[in-house]
Amino acid sequence: MTRVAAIDCGTNSIRLLVADVPPEGPHTDLLRRMEVVRLGQGVDATGRLAPEAIERTRVVLEQYAAQARELGATAVRMVATSASRDAANRADFEGMVLATLGQLPDVVPGDEEARLSFLGATASLDAAVAAHGQARPRPPYLVVDIGGGSTEFVLGDAAGVRAARSVDVGCVRLTERHLHGDPPSADEIQRAEADIRAALADVAAAVPVEEAATLVGLAGSVTTVAALALNLRAYDPAAIHGSRIPVSAVRAVTAGLLTATRERRAAYPVMHPGRVDVIGAGSLVLRVLMDAFALDDVVVSEHDILDGIALQLARGPVRESPR
Numbered sequence: 506m507t508r509v510a511a512i513d514c515g516t517n518s519i520r521l522l523v524a525d526v527p528p529e530g531p532h533t534d535l536l537r538r539m540e541v542v543r544l545g546q547g548v549d550a551t552g553r554l555a556p557e558a559i560e561r562t563r564v565v566l567e568q569y570a571a572q573a574r575e576l577g578a579t580a581v582r583m584v585a586t587s588a589s590r591d592a593a594n595r596a597d598f599e600g601m602v603l604a605t606l607g608q609l610p611d612v613v614p615g616d617e618e619a620r621l622s623f624l625g626a627t628a629s630l631d632a633a634v635a636a637h638g639q640a641r642p643r644p645p646y647l648v649v650d651i652g653g654g655s656t657e658f659v660l661g662d663a664a665g666v667r668a669a670r671s672v673d674v675g676c677v678r679l680t681e682r683h684l685h686g687d688p689p690s691a692d693e694i695q696r697a698e699a700d701i702r703a704a705l706a707d708v709a710a711a712v713p714v715e716e717a718a719t720l721v722g723l724a725g726s727v728t729t730v731a732a733l734a735l736n737l738r739a740y741d742p743a744a745i746h747g748s749r750i751p752v753s754a755v756r757a758v759t760a761g762l763l764t765a766t767r768e769r770r771a772a773y774p775v776m777h778p779g780r781v782d783v784i785g786a787g788s789l790v791l792r793v794l795m796d797a798f799a800l801d802d803v804v805v806s807e808h809d810i811l812d813g814i815a816l817q818l819a820r821g822p823v824r825e826s827p828r
Contacts, residue, residue, distance in 0.1 A: 506525045506526065506527050507525070507526050507579065507580070507819040508524070508525050508535070508576070508578050508579055509523070509524060509526055509578055509579070509580045509581070509582070509815050509818045509819050510522070510523045510569075510576070510578035510580070510581040510582075510815075511523075511524070511581075511584075511811050511812075511814035511818060512566070512569055512581070512582070512583035512606075512814075513583075513584055513586070513810050513811045513814060514544060514562065514566075514583060514585040514586070514589070514610065515544070515545075515585075515586050515588065515652050515653050515654070516543075516544060516545030516548075516586070516588040516652060516653025516654035516655075516675055516678070517541055517543055517544075517545065517652070517653030517675075517676065517677050517779065517780075517783065518539055518540060518541045518542065518725065518779065519540055519542050519544070519562055519565050519566065519569070520537070520538060520539045520540075520811050521536065521537065521538040521569040521572065521573070522534065522536070522537050522812065522814075522815050523535045523536040523572065523573055523576045523578055524812075524815045526815060526816060526818075526820065528820070531629045532628075532812070532815060532816065532819075535576055536572060537811075538569065538572075539725075539777075540779075541778070541779025541780070542558065542561040542562045543558055543561070543653075543677070544558050544559070544561075544562050544588045544589070544598075545558070545588030545653050545654050545677050545678070546558045546677075548588050548591055548592055548654070549591075549654070549677075549678045549681050549682060552591070552592065552593045553592055553593050553594045554588065554589065554592045554594055554595070554597065554598055556597075559597060559601055562598075562601070563601050566583075566602065566605045566606060567605050569606075570605060570606050570607070580818050580819070581606070581608070582611065582814055582817075582818045583602060583606060583610040583611065584610065584611050584613050584618070584621065584810065585598070585602075585610040585611065585612045585613070586612075586613065586618050586652060586654070586655070588653065588654050589610070589612050590612055590613075590614070590615075591654065595612065598610075599612070614671075615655060615657060615669075615670075615671020615672075616669050616670075616671060618650075618655075618657055618671060618810060619648075619650070619657035619658065619659040619666075619669035619670070619671055620659065620666050620813075621810045621813035622648055622650040622659060622723055622809050622810040622813055623646075623659040623661050623666055624812075624813035624816055624817060625723075625806075625808045625809045625810055625811060625812030625814070625815075625816065626646075626648045626723050626806045626808055626812075626813075627646055627648065627661070628812065628813075628816060629808060630642060630646075630721065630747070630804070630808075632747075633746045633806065633807075633808075634804060635747075636743075636746075636747055637747050637748060637749070639747070639749055642718075642719040642721070643718040643719055644661075644662035644663060644718060644719065645660055645661060645662045645667065645716050645717055645718055645719075646659075646660070646661060646662065646718070646719050646720075646721050647659070647660050647712075647714055647717035647719070647720050647721065647798075647800075648660075648661070648721045648723065649720065649721070649722050649723065649727075649791075649794065650723040650724050650809055651675065651676065651723070651724050651726045651727055651790050651791060652675045652676070652724055653676055653677035653678070653783070654673065654675040654677060654678050655671050655672060655673050655674070655675050655678075656671070656672055656674050656704070656790055656794075657669065657670075657671045658670050658671075658672070658708045658712050658714070659712075660712050660713060660714065660716060660717060667713075667716075668711060668712040668713060669711075669712065670707065670708045670711040670712050672704035672705075672707055672708060673704070674700055674701050674704045674790055675786075675787075675790075676726050676780075676783040676786040676787035676790065677783050677786075679697045679700060679701070679786035679789070679790070680783045680785070680786045682696075682697070682700065683696045683697040683700070683786075684785055684786055687766055687767050688763060688764050688765055688766055688785075689763060689785065694763055694789070697786060697789055698789065701789065701790055701793045701794070702793060702797060705793070705797050705798075709798075714798050715798075717798075717800075719804055720795070720798075720800045720802070720803045720804065721804050721805075721806055722791060722803040722804070722805050722806070723806050723808075723809040723810075724787075724809055725777065725780055725787070726780070726783075726784060726786075726787025726788060726790065726791065727787075727791055727803070727805055728742075728745050728807060729775060729776065729777070729780055729784055729787070730750070730755060730758050730759070730784075730787075730788050730791060731745045731748055731750050731803075731805040732744075732745055732775035733758045733762075733773065733775060734750045734754040734755065734757075734758050735748060735750075737774075737775050738774055739774055739775065740774075740775040740777070742807045745805055745807055746805070746806060746807035746808070747804065747805070748804070748805050749804050749805075750802060750803050750805060751801065751802045752792075752795045752796070752800065752801055752802060752803075755788070755791055755792050755795055755803065759785075759788040759789055759791070759792040762784055762785045762788050763785045763788070763789065765785075767781060767782065770784060770785075
């Protein structure tokens with residue numbers, strides 16, 4: 506058993522997982538935390554990380570580093586994704602992390618981000634779905650991780666990853682580009698949807714999505730849509746993890762979010778305060794990709810890149826499937 510600490514720093518949030526990972530089988534969580542720091546604030550427009558966003562991230566990272574030490578993690582890895590990849594002042598962010606955590610972050614390319622998401626999402630998928638009394642999901646899996654700055658698409662099965670593509674359509678990026686009204690106008694939504702469809706053409710050219718038997722959706726936008734579709738009175742990871750949400754419910758939830766005011770979105774009992782401003786764009790990505798690729802439902806996973814980082818740290822790199 507190896508005790509590891511994984512940190513995922515994305516465009517919208519920074520998360521911590523401290524877990525015990527056996528050589529085989531499911532890992533045991535000791536601590537999970539998520540804080541919305543909006544590191545990618547304005548980066549799509551300016552090309553730079555805002556100093557106040559770096560400082561918000563530093564404050565939370567300092568807490569995470571202390572908790573990892575207190576729990577006795579023997580290995581720590583911090584992965585930073587879309588926002589820091591794109592920033593001209595990436596060195597400012599990396600210097601902050603080195604001073605706070607004692608090591609540099611791994612600013613990973615989109616394809617590695619995709620593979621880590623696939624590993625985390627699929628490692629315990631069968632057990633999660635079985636807990637809902639549903640049939641075992643069939644491979645190949647199309648794993649889709651909707652982040653703040655980018656969305657990752659990965660096709661694979663038990664043998665490993667077959668193909669992956671990362672595209673720059675995430676909930677923060679799309680909101681900052683297009684969705685400015687309260688609620689957004691039909692024209693704003695149409696422009697955002699056009700961006701998503703253009704990105705999906707790139708995905709289809711790189712990933713044979715037609716081979717997928719099961720769509721697996723990850724990250725806060727997807728889990729929030731699932732919580733709303735399930736009519737939960739409070740956010741419940743156990744009820745969400747492994748649930749299967751039909752495309753009709755995704756369409757209905759997305760339409761409701763995009764026509765609701767900010768005040769109305771904030772009033773949903775399952776809504777994290779940090780997602781209120783960007784959930785409309787995140788749900789739109791999910792709805793458009795399901796329609797574009799003719800996918801009937803999505804299996805929702807609470808496990809994602811964070812779990813993939815922990816598993817890789819303890820067990821080694823993600824496999825690529827032989828072609």
